[in-house]
Amino acid sequence: MTTLLYLIPVALFLGALGVSGFVWALRSGQYEDLDGAAERILIDRDDKPER
Amino acid sequence: MSCCAPGAEMALDLVNTGSVLPSSQEIRLASRSLGDDLHQTDLSVPTVHCAGCIQTIETALGKLDRVESARVNLSTKRVSVRWRGDEVPPFVVALGRLGYQAHLFPSEVGDKDRTLSDLIRAVAVAGFAAGNIMLLSVSVWSGAEGATRDLFHWVSALIAIPALAFAGGIFFRSAWNALRHGRMNMDVPIAVGVSLAYAMSLYETINHGDHAYFDASVSLLFFLLIGRTLDHVMRERARTAVKGLSQLAAHGAMVLRSDGARDYLPVGEIEPGMRLLIAAGERIPVDGKIIQGTSDLDCSLASGESTPKNVAPGEAVQAGVLNLTGPLTIEATAAAKDSFLAEMVRLMEAAEGGRAHYRRIADRVSALYAPVVHLTAFATFLGWMAVTGDWHRAITIAIAVLIITCPCALGLAVPIVQVVAARRLFENGIMVKDGSAMERLATIDTAVFDKTGTLTLGQPRLVNASSIDPAMLAVAGDMATHSRHPFSKAIAGFAHPGGQYKFDAVTEHPGFGIEATGAGSTWRLGRRGWAGWRARTGGEGKHGGTVLTKDGFIVATFDFEDALRADAKAAIGQLSHAGVSVEMLSGDTAGACGEVAEMLGVKDFVPCLLPSGKVERIETLAKDGHKVLMVGDGLNDTPALSAAHVSIAPATAADIGRNAADFVFLRESLLAVPLALDVSRKAGHLIRQNIAIAIVYNAVAVPIAILGHATPLLAAIAMSASSVLVIGNALRLHGFGANATLQVIQKVGRSAVSYSA
Numbered sequence: 001m002t003t004l005l006y007l008i009p010v011a012l013f014l015g016a017l018g019v020s021g022f023v024w025a026l027r028s029g030q031y032e033d034l035d036g037a038a039e040r041i042l043i044d045r046d047d048k049p050e051r
Numbered sequence: 052m053s054c055c056a057p058g059a060e061m062a063l064d065l066v067n068t069g070s071v072l073p074s075s076q077e078i079r080l081a082s083r084s085l086g087d088d089l090h091q092t093d094l095s096v097p098t099v100h101c102a103g104c105i106q107t108i109e110t111a112l113g114k115l116d117r118v119e120s121a122r123v124n125l126s127t128k129r130v131s132v133r134w135r136g137d138e139v140p141p142f143v144v145a146l147g148r149l150g151y152q153a154h155l156f157p158s159e160v161g162d163k164d165r166t167l168s169d170l171i172r173a174v175a176v177a178g179f180a181a182g183n184i185m186l187l188s189v190s191v192w193s194g195a196e197g198a199t200r201d202l203f204h205w206v207s208a209l210i211a212i213p214a215l216a217f218a219g220g221i222f223f224r225s226a227w228n229a230l231r232h233g234r235m236n237m238d239v240p241i242a243v244g245v246s247l248a249y250a251m252s253l254y255e256t257i258n259h260g261d262h263a264y265f266d267a268s269v270s271l272l273f274f275l276l277i278g279r280t281l282d283h284v285m286r287e288r289a290r291t292a293v294k295g296l297s298q299l300a301a302h303g304a305m306v307l308r309s310d311g312a313r314d315y316l317p318v319g320e321i322e323p324g325m326r327l328l329i330a331a332g333e334r335i336p337v338d339g340k341i342i343q344g345t346s347d348l349d350c351s352l353a354s355g356e357s358t359p360k361n362v363a364p365g366e367a368v369q370a371g372v373l374n375l376t377g378p379l380t381i382e383a384t385a386a387a388k389d390s391f392l393a394e395m396v397r398l399m400e401a402a403e404g405g406r407a408h409y410r411r412i413a414d415r416v417s418a419l420y421a422p423v424v425h426l427t428a429f430a431t432f433l434g435w436m437a438v439t440g441d442w443h444r445a446i447t448i449a450i451a452v453l454i455i456t457c458p459c460a461l462g463l464a465v466p467i468v469q470v471v472a473a474r475r476l477f478e479n480g481i482m483v484k485d486g487s488a489m490e491r492l493a494t495i496d497t498a499v500f501d502k503t504g505t506l507t508l509g510q511p512r513l514v515n516a517s518s519i520d521p522a523m524l525a526v527a528g529d530m531a532t533h534s535r536h537p538f539s540k541a542i543a544g545f546a547h548p549g550g551q552y553k554f555d556a557v558t559e560h561p562g563f564g565i566e567a568t569g570a571g572s573t574w575r576l577g578r579r580g581w582a583g584w585r586a587r588t589g590g591e592g593k594h595g596g597t598v599l600t601k602d603g604f605i606v607a608t609f610d611f612e613d614a615l616r617a618d619a620k621a622a623i624g625q626l627s628h629a630g631v632s633v634e635m636l637s638g639d640t641a642g643a644c645g646e647v648a649e650m651l652g653v654k655d656f657v658p659c660l661l662p663s664g665k666v667e668r669i670e671t672l673a674k675d676g677h678k679v680l681m682v683g684d685g686l687n688d689t690p691a692l693s694a695a696h697v698s699i700a701p702a703t704a705a706d707i708g709r710n711a712a713d714f715v716f717l718r719e720s721l722l723a724v725p726l727a728l729d730v731s732r733k734a735g736h737l738i739r740q741n742i743a744i745a746i747v748y749n750a751v752a753v754p755i756a757i758l759g760h761a762t763p764l765l766a767a768i769a770m771s772a773s774s775v776l777v778i779g780n781a782l783r784l785h786g787f788g789a790n791a792t793l794q795v796i797q798k799v800g801r802s803a804v805s806y807s808a
Binding site: 002008011012014015016018019022023026030031032033034036037040041042043 | 101102105106124125126127171172175176179182183186187199202210400501640
């Protein structure tokens with residue numbers, strides 16, 4: 001029972017971290033050009049996603 | 052040039068022979084200021100399609116003067132260029148030199164798809180909440196009791212609150228909107244079910260009850276949001292692709308003021324009475340009258356007639372036609388909103404009424420579904436109240452009924468099939484505007500084709516090249532590269548410019564032909580009467596008689612013919628085989644139509660039709676109970692495209708035509724039409740199967756719930772199983788599509804061979 005008391009918050013925190021990471025990626029425009037992202041991996045240079 | 056971009060070399064030729072490039076004023080008009088002297092221009096480049104293209108374009112544009120950055124978006128096939136200064140850097144020309152044809156694309160502020168990011172965010176939150184609640188619920192089902200169970204229920208309740216508020220908001224808003232307007236949609240039972248389930252579960256938790264439905268209400272949202280997102284992605288993807296294709300309408304024109312000043316004005320600000328300068332290669336922006344200059348006009352967009360029309364001062368011109376050979380000064384006789392283009396839009400809007408009655412399968416099912424679900428749940432509640440008198444138990448069971456009939460299988464059934472089908476079609480070069488288009492296409496029994504530009508390519512092709520002296524063909528080819536006339540392009544496409552003759556001067560005589568002087572002789576390529584002034588051959592040939600002359604004597608004659616679109620005959624054969632009757636409508640003469648009809652094996656055709664005539668013909672067919680598919684490309688077909696039950700246009704069609712059409716095919720082959728029909732019919736079949744699965748599932752699950760045996764575990768398993776079944780069924784379309792792709796690839800391979808040969 002006592003383990004649950006901290007395991008559940010830990011699980012929720014990790015999950016929330018995942019969701020916020022995803023939302024951040026979405027807001028920063030990383031899903032705007034999925035086809036392009038798949039191809040750009042073949043290009044040999046520094047490259048930052050555009051906002 | 053890179054590996055890919057088939058036809059990129061051809062595009063290069065087009066640029067050399069002067070295809071329509073937007074002027075720098077036009078680019079400036081379409082670009083948007085980012086402040087701080089920085090501008091952004093969005094270009095649509097339909098031929099970009101691999102890493103090589105991205106790199107070539109970004110490096111080349113990045114090297115240009117004053118270009119800050121260039122970024123290719125492969126999904127939407129767009130390039131956005133940021134540049135500084137007053138003068139527009141020559142990026143369109145640079146792209147042309149690389150072999151990519153670029154078109155202006157109006158920058159939209161807030162271009163990003165808000166709804167999609169909202170939906171995706173909602174899916175993420177609902178998924179996170181559903182996963183965690185499920186985890187806790189499994190512990191409860193497997194025997195957690197007392198304080199542990201209550202703790203789990205409380206944690207679930209806490210997780211569910213933000214999920215319902217955030218992810219459920221989409222459904223609550225839509226349901227509220229529908230109810231406020233006295234309508235019913237599928238979101239109403241979802242909103243009622245989810246909120247009732249939550250309230251009931253909270254009540255149970257507070258009173259230390261055994262069962263709570265938090266998991267059911269949240270995972271219901273999760274599944275439904277997946278379905279909704281898929282639906283949205285499909286529609287939006289095709290829409291941006293259609294928007295991104297070349298834009299044919301003029302953005303503006305050079306206006307000549309009375310004091311001699313020249314101004315470049317956007318098309319909306321042009322008023323009747325203004326004098327416009329139209330250079331060769333520009334489109335005429337508004338209806339007008341020619342006051343100066345002679346030229347040839349390509350009216351194919353407006354009338355469907357592919358042979359250019361010779362015009363002189365005093366004649367009226369329509370908006371949208373392309374000025375081919377000489378500069379013109381016209382006086383505007385109508386503002387843009389009163390022009391021929393606008394008239395077509397009005398005709399089109401008027402014709403669209405017939406299609407507005409169509410309701411999507413999902414809507415039709417949910418219209419029946421929602422009242423039935425509510426009535427069943429309500430009847431269950433009344434029944435249990437009457438039998439046991441225990442209101443708590445009656446409500447619990449009624450909620451179980453609402454939840455177990457959850458339309459998530461139904462919510463997924465339609466969009467998932469349509470997404471898979473749209474993907475198949477996209478891979479075969481066909482774009483679908485929205486899911487209802489596929490549903491409508493599956494029901495057609497008559498196909499109506501436009502002739503010029505649809506069954507034929509709408510471009511003249513040299514047919515007697517083999518009987519012409521190669522040396523003369525080379526001379527003609529050299530001369531032809533100096534003109535934009537369709538006949539010149541046809542000759543230039545056939546000849547291998549040898550360059551043996553060094554011409555001193557080449558001049559184009561609008562409406563007549565090209566004159567070149569070199570090595571003491573005068574060469575003329577053009578009309579028989581003008582070019583062969585010393586030849587006494589008399590009458591003109593069948594196709595207006597285009598000849599090459601040396602010092603007035605004819606040395607070669609050219610015959611042109613409009614080429615049939617690839618696979619036109621095969622496509623029509625396949626359509627007839629699929630039980631669709633084929634008809635041809637055209638604005639062209641009966642003779643020309645008969646010839647094409649005979650070649651293709653089309654029995655019914657109606658020639659000499661005006662745009663309104665095509666609409667009338669389609670309406671007559673519809674009145675006789677036929678479901679009509681219209682395939683057409685011209686501006687004159689646009690009202691008919693809107694009037695038909697469903698419509699398909701080639702990518703070469705007028706912008707407005709592509710917008711009116713439900714499907715757009717990007718490749719030359721007309722086999723796209725039977726393929727789209729086939730995929731749509733298969734998709735329709737799978738959708739009906741999926742709906743049947745959902746109904747069978749309900750027929751089994753609902754009685755169990757009504758009798759009060761539905762535990763949350765059972766409800767969750769049944770719900771997930773039905774959804775997985777529906778998705779699995781939809782993926783069966785995949786296998787079918789793969790075969791079709793293979794066939795098309797083989798075809799493309801073969802035609803590529805014949806090109807290079």
